[in-house]
Amino acid sequence: MSDLSNLYQDLILDHNASPRNFGELDCPTHRKEGSNPLCGDNLVLSLRVEDDIIVDVRFSGSGCAISKASASLMTAALKGKTIGEAEALFASFKDLLTSLEPSPASANQLGKLAAFSGVRQFPSRVKCATLAWHTLEAALHANDVASTE
Amino acid sequence: MNLEANMIATPQRFQLSAVTEGMAINPYAIRRDFPALQQSVHGKPLVYLDTAATAQKPNAVIDAVAHFYRHDCANVHRAVHALGERASAQYEAARKKVQSFLGAQHSEEIVFVRSTTEAINLVANTFGRSHIQAGDEIIVSEMEHHSNIVPWQLLTQSVGASLLVIPFNEQGELDLDAYATLLGEKTRLVAIGHVSNALGTINPIAQMIEIAHDRGIPVLVDGAQAVAHMSVNVRELDCDFYAFSGHKLYGPTGIGVLYGKREILASMPPYQGGGDMIANVTFEKTTYADPPQRFEAGTPNVAGAIGLSAAIDYVTHLGIGGFAEHEDILLRRATEAITSIPGCRIYGQASAKVGVVSFTLDGVHPHDLATIVDREGVAIRAGHHCAQPVWQHYGIAATARASLGVYNTPEDVDTLMDALDIAAKLFR
Numbered sequence: 028m029s030d031l032s033n034l035y036q037d038l039i040l041d042h043n044a045s046p047r048n049f050g051e052l053d054c055p056t057h058r059k060e061g062s063n064p065l066c067g068d069n070l071v072l073s074l075r076v077e078d079d080i081i082v083d084v085r086f087s088g089s090g091c092a093i094s095k096a097s098a099s100l101m102t103a104a105l106k107g108k109t110i111g112e113a114e115a116l117f118a119s120f121k122d123l124l125t126s127l128e129p130s131p132a133s134a135n136q137l138g139k140l141a142a143f144s145g146v147r148q149f150p151s152r153v154k155c156a157t158l159a160w161h162t163l164e165a166a167l168h169a170n171d172v173a174s175t176e
Numbered sequence: 177m178n179l180e181a182n183m184i185a186t187p188q189r190f191q192l193s194a195v196t197e198g199m200a201i202n203p204y205a206i207r208r209d210f211p212a213l214q215q216s217v218h219g220k221p222l223v224y225l226d227t228a229a230t231a232q233k234p235n236a237v238i239d240a241v242a243h244f245y246r247h248d249c250a251n252v253h254r255a256v257h258a259l260g261e262r263a264s265a266q267y268e269a270a271r272k273k274v275q276s277f278l279g280a281q282h283s284e285e286i287v288f289v290r291s292t293t294e295a296i297n298l299v300a301n302t303f304g305r306s307h308i309q310a311g312d313e314i315i316v317s318e319m320e321h322h323s324n325i326v327p328w329q330l331l332t333q334s335v336g337a338s339l340l341v342i343p344f345n346e347q348g349e350l351d352l353d354a355y356a357t358l359l360g361e362k363t364r365l366v367a368i369g370h371v372s373n374a375l376g377t378i379n380p381i382a383q384m385i386e387i388a389h390d391r392g393i394p395v396l397v398d399g400a401q402a403v404a405h406m407s408v409n410v411r412e413l414d415c416d417f418y419a420f421s422g423h424k425l426y427g428p429t430g431i432g433v434l435y436g437k438r439e440i441l442a443s444m445p446p447y448q449g450g451g452d453m454i455a456n457v458t459f460e461k462t463t464y465a466d467p468p469q470r471f472e473a474g475t476p477n478v479a480g481a482i483g484l485s486a487a488i489d490y491v492t493h494l495g496i497g498g499f500a501e502h503e504d505i506l507l508r509r510a511t512e513a514i515t516s517i518p519g520c521r522i523y524g525q526a527s528a529k530v531g532v533v534s535f536t537l538d539g540v541h542p543h544d545l546a547t548i549v550d551r552e553g554v555a556i557r558a559g560h561h562c563a564q565p566v567w568q569h570y571g572i573a574a575t576a577r578a579s580l581g582v583y584n585t586p587e588d589v590d591t592l593m594d595a596l597d598i599a600a601k602l603f604r
Contacts, residue, residue: 030218030551031547031548031551031602032602034547035544035548035602035603040602040603043603044539065559066543066558066559066560066574067559067560067564067567067573067574068543068573069573089573090541090543091541091542091543091544092540092541092544092603093543093544095541149547151547152543152547155543
């Protein structure tokens, strides 16, 4: 059970059962749908960015515990961050999940997001943990303000 | 069974299981024929419950494929040397083996393809493009695999035809009254799954074919999930096309079969162009070979056909007529046990079902379930099983699916239940 309890840490189970920032923003500056076509997971991410700072962010959709908890913890971590800081966070998150030797600096920067370190042992689940982040990247780079697609 | 065809490609060197034909299936003896089932995963003995995705392969199949590559490897239909003649003879013997397995009248009615998917795409691109025009209608069902939906969508969208859908009820059984009303003047083809990969339902295809034929409408049957569970006789069914994949019949991946009635195949234009499918080529005019070569452009999967032939020998030797009873006992055990877990729901409760159980457990996403039970050594599938409209019917996105094979035991089902219990506790 050690691998499993490392994957499904209490923090992840908690955010799966009670996701934070769940729903959609009324007047987002950025909005993007993300999906994992192979497994059917989907989410909608809406952000309010003012002066390069993410002032609010919400997500909705359906997915497994890993993808839901990842989206929940991501939204909590993003509030108040600049876009540059958000991108750096994603880089560290990816490093933690996929690098052969994740740098200790990444882990330090990630805070609560480090709870996903157990996903490393489950390569088929990495895409569950990164779905919200890929959607964030697409939302920020689309540059089409308040996209309704 | 065609004994002569059977003898051609059942060399004595392949050791078959000790189980005698006609006796009840003994999964404990059968398991010994499957090397992949002897392993442990994550420190636990493997319990393989994903046979609907692909079946594990018996030694007889693995040995037949290896033997071809070790001794007989050559291209077919062209070489005059000894290996070429051996390879060609074995490839054509495999075709006869499939003919006999399906009860087809002629071996030319058997076209080797990559998979069920390719077989359906072949029909859509040849029969479809020559017989279906703007305003025409094709009928499929709500429980089809994507491979029996998307090829028809591509066709109907490009020619301006329509795709009509037979609905199913809460148990996962097709509405035959709705089917009868969908059939009309404009219907050019019915394309229907013999067995649903998502719900396990065995559809009443003999009856459905008869209803369509009363109106002169041809029927394609997607048999991907059927051939490993029951005897299929295309002449008794009188279907116009029947498609299946070798890998779900305990054979290799990358080999599939399209059966088509001789006169219909003869009326169809080629699928892919290339070598082996021509009669004569000039830059002015190329004439095409007769079926089945017309539809087998390029070097075929010779080893795959030989492996499929060995798989047919293997399941025939075990007695495929007994598979359904064996799986039904396990299916009932699994259904009862899963139903007794609080918060568990089974999707697909048709009165005629193969060994497929799609289910959800409240509060635990199917992907998490599959990951947790995998750590107990249990392989199940999670997701939409390439049949998204089925889950749209029920208003969900995904299920977990346990599917049974001839090598599964009651203990396998019990191990799954123990693993589900661990999942339920973890998320409680």
